[in-house]
Amino acid sequence: MLKPEWLRTFKTLIDCGHFTQTAEQLHMTQPGVSQHLRKLEAACGQPLIAREHKRFEITDAGQRVYRYACELGQREHHLLDSLRFDDPHTGLCRLACSGSLALRLYGPLLQWQQPHAGLLLQLEAAPEQRILEQLLQGEVDLGVVTEPPGSLFECQPLGSEALCLIMPRALEGASLSAEQLSTCGLIDHPDAEHYLSLYLQDCGDEALAQLNIDTLPRQGYINQIGQILLPVAQGLGFTVLPASALAAFEQPEKLWCHNPQQQVSQTLYLAQKRHRPLASRYELMAAELQKLLG
Secondary structure (H helix, E strand, O other), X not given: OOOHHHHHXXXXXXXXXXXXXXXXXXXXXXXXXXXXXXXXXXXXXXXXXXXXXXXXXXXXXXXXXXHHHHHHHHHHHHHHHHHHOOOOOOEEEEEEEOHHHHHHHHHHHHHXXXXXXXXXXXXXXXXXXXXXXXXXXXXXXXXXXXXXXXXXXXXXXXXXXXEEEEEEHHHOOOOOOHHHHHXXXXXXXXXXXXXXXXXXXXXXOHHHHOOOHHHOOEEEXXXXXXXXXXXXXXXXXXXXXXXXXXXXXXOHHHEEEOOOOOOOEEEXXXXXXXXXXXXXXXXXHXXXXXXXXX
16 A cells, blocks of 8 residues: 555655755655655555665656656645635535425525526425435435424524415315315325324314324325325315415316415424534525525
């Protein structure tokens, strides 16, 4: 193995052309310089210099090792420069959020990215548990979640988003009851149980708050956010989604949104892995998310 300190000593020796000056420049003894050279030659299996009294000439093998040492030095210099250079408008921004929130955020985040050619946006749509797993595994750097995560994470509130219980248009005006929901049936999706549980608990109807959602018949399942409302529009069941998903649907005339006694909303939190410092570009992204969701 060619140790970096041997290569650094050899490069300095060739640049200086003298053992004594090399030792002075590297704050070493002259025997120490000679020792590094011997170890490097032994590792290479070739003489790297040809000595003649107090002078020396570099060999062909030495030329190749010298070029390699120079390349390593340049790469180290570029690496250290890049570590010191933290441009808030340069680099990859990795964010995860729910599918419905991705519909709401993607366009505005692209507009935020557009003036900065060095910024790259990676937006991952995933259920909440998967978002937390991605944060822990380093697959994303920021995640928007609806529950304050545990001690492994840091989080800050961003804002809130309304939840809508959405039924086929044919049921418009019908009184919402446990019997009505059971008759209609749930169009299931990855966050359906979480959204429905929150909605029934906070809508202001005590009878609905007692409903066991596990007993509701499932009329279908889909994990593509843009498709969840299609079976509802065709009269096959009801579901609960954030208002942003309802706003993005192309056939709103085929849907009816229940008007609860109390508006139901979910708090949104921006989460990251605890004790993991992020580049300055993430401060700008967090500020942009705060503006969009606050």
